[in-house]
Amino acid sequence: MRGVELAEIPEETVRVARAVFPTGCLVMRVRDTLGPVFADADFEGLFPVRGRPVVSPARLALVSVLQFAEGLTDRQAAHAVRSRLDWKYALSLELTDTGFDFSVLSEFRARLAADDAGRGVFDAVLTAAGEVGLVKSGRRQRTDATHVLAATSDLNRLEFVVETLRTALNQVAEAAGDWLLGVAAPEWFDRYSARPEDTRFPSRWAARIEHGDQCGADGMVLLQALWSASAPPGLRHLPAVEFLRRTWVQQFQHVEGVLRWREPKNTPPGLIRLRTPHEIEARTGAKRDLGWSGYKVHLSETCEPDAPHLITHVHTTAAPVTDMAVLEDIHTALAERGLLPDEHLVDAGYVDAEQIHHAQRDHRVSLTGPLARDTNRQKAQATGFDNTRFSVDWENRQVVCPTGRTTTSWRETTSHRGTPVVRAKFPARDCTSCPARQECTTSPKGRYITLRPRPEHEILQQIRPEQDSDQWRKRYGHRAGVEGTISQAVQAFGLRRSRYRGLAKTRLQHHLTGAAINLARIDAWLTGRPLARTRTSPFAALRPAGSDPAGRN
Structure with a gap:
């Protein structure tokens, strides 16, 4: 150079x-x-x-x-x-x-x-903007994510296993065609010579299951031949063969000595479940009614009115990775750049009491987002004694109920999600004789109370009531602007479709896209071009003044 x-x-x-x-x-x-x-x-x-x-x-x-x-x-x-x-x-x-x-x-x-140098390109643009005062640490930032479709076409389950076997056969044929002729059955040429999209699969469900089982049996014959002593050395290490082996482990199982397709509930979780032999790192993600194969990208940006709204961090993951799992990585990366915000506005997918506590403890960041509502039966029905009616004595490891009775059991354990919790129990004899029993519990074993660790419990007690205030809604309302950033990135910069195959190249695409968006926004700031107004449909504009869009009024 x-x-x-x-x-x-x-x-x-x-x-x-x-x-x-x-x-x-x-x-x-x-x-x-x-x-x-x-x-x-x-x-x-x-x-x-x-x-x-x-x-x-x-x-x-x-x-x-x-x-x-x-x-x-x-x-x-x-x-x-x-x-x-x-x-x-x-x-x-x-x-x-x-x-x-x-x-x-x-x-x-x-x-x-x-x-993995794409982040360096993105950081260079951000650093140059910081040197001229266009981006600063502190103040507010906001983050949101969107799905990214893989560069390869999405396959249904039958197409996937057929294409996986076809790809392995093609790669083995290139490396040892003469040997493969002695292994392949004559009917394989009819089943696996054409691409799945050019093949007419059975329409009946039972026939499709049978076709999948047949494909599994053919693939097992090939795998056994590849691992036999007569196979040419090195064939089993071909990328398509290794992908075939992993796919067959995930998609098939032996039932009474016969290879059968796995039931959907017995397939691996989306984070490790393979989707296509042509893009090994693509995974299946789901959000509400949306399902896709590919990746997910998180964009963080500044949002102060006296400076351009510049993207400060781009984070690309596999599709099934949850929003909450990447928050610590985002804060760590912002800390390395010296761009941590004072307040970080996020949606419900990023926030719970544990994340709020860790953001404040580790990075001095106030994480703002809607906490999940209390699912306690009494709270949901607005009758009886919900958990907020009980007093917690953390020093003496006791909980006191509204009638003055105390727990006799205090156990630190984990929830079904693996998060630390405290389970406290009132003795059955106290609950049975309690005059307020009908307002508290119907369990013959007495009332159980589940608490988060003390810092998180205190956060829940403080923030949940605040979320119902107009002041909190006004402060949190600034987060909505990040959806416009996602829209700009998708419509003007093609963020939603990966141009390349693989997570590393997709991550590079997103870093270059983030840098390009920042250049466009810096120019808009320099020329005084205002932000676009939020679009409102003609019908929505007829909403009576003062009515609540969420239907709370």
Whole structure:
């Protein structure tokens, strides 16, 4: 790698660009405000010491971000480097510079993905914005997530097992075709030569189950042959063969010596369940009525009115990973950048008492989001003594009921979700003779009280009543703006469909997209373009003044 200095723009490039764009344009304004953003030294670890000379990685990084900002293909981006004045201005190129071949961009992305360096590209844009005062630590930020569809087509279960076996047969045929001829039954050529979408599967459910069982038996024959002593060495280590082995473990089981399709309830959870042989890391996610195969991306952004709303963190995971599981990673990454907020606005999927406690304890962040309602029967029916009517003596490890009776049992354990809880029990004799028994419990064994650990219990006692106040709703209302960011990322930048296969490349796509959105928002801030208003349908606009959208009035 030969270092290139990008701080100085050639004089002739400046003169012509200013003449053609007297009021500037997005690319030129961003360059004037942020400077060159990238330096070749930032990418030294991606390239060997010896080898053929490379195009300046700082320029390639900026081209990649601009490419995502404008939705260009590699060919179009390479052409823009050769032909567009504003891009030459931003890249500090002479007017006569002929650029580079478009294939250099895909090679550069491959290096970024292999080294997980996409975050460095995103951080460089964010750092440059911070140096000119466009993003600061503290204050408020908000986070939300959306689903991302895998680059490969979604397969139903029968198509999946057929395509998995077909892919393994093709890979084995390339490596040892003569050996495979002695293993494959003649009917295999009719069953597995064509793609599943080109195959007419049975329409009756019983016939489809039978077809799946037959596919499982054929796959087992192939696996046994591959693990036999007569198989050529190395075949069992082929990627498609290993994927076939893992898939058959997940999809089939032996029942009385016969290989059968597993019942859906006996298949592995979505986090490890394979979906397609053409994208090994794709998983199945579900949210309410929505199901998809692919990934999930979390976007965090600033949301103060006196500064541009810039994305501060992009986090990509497999589809089944819950929102709550990534919150600590988000806070840790923001802390590393020095961009932790004072208040973090999130939806219900990210927040519970434990997360609120840990965010405050570990990062001094006030996590704001709607806590789940108390599911206690008395609270739900608004009758009798719910848990808030009981006093907890944490020092003496006792709970006192509204009639003055105390628990005799205090046990620290875990819930069915694995979270720590305290279970306290009143003796049956006290509950049986209690005059308020009908308002408290119907259990003949006495009343049980389940509590979260003390810090979390106190959080629940404080925040749940606050959530019903207008002041809390007004403060939390700022979170809604992040949905506009998700909409912009999906509609203008194609965030919802992965361009590449695999989690690493999809993560790189999202980091480049986040950087591109920040450039667009910085330019909107510089030109004074206001935020778009929230769209309201004509019917919704007829809502009487003062009525509550949630139906609480």
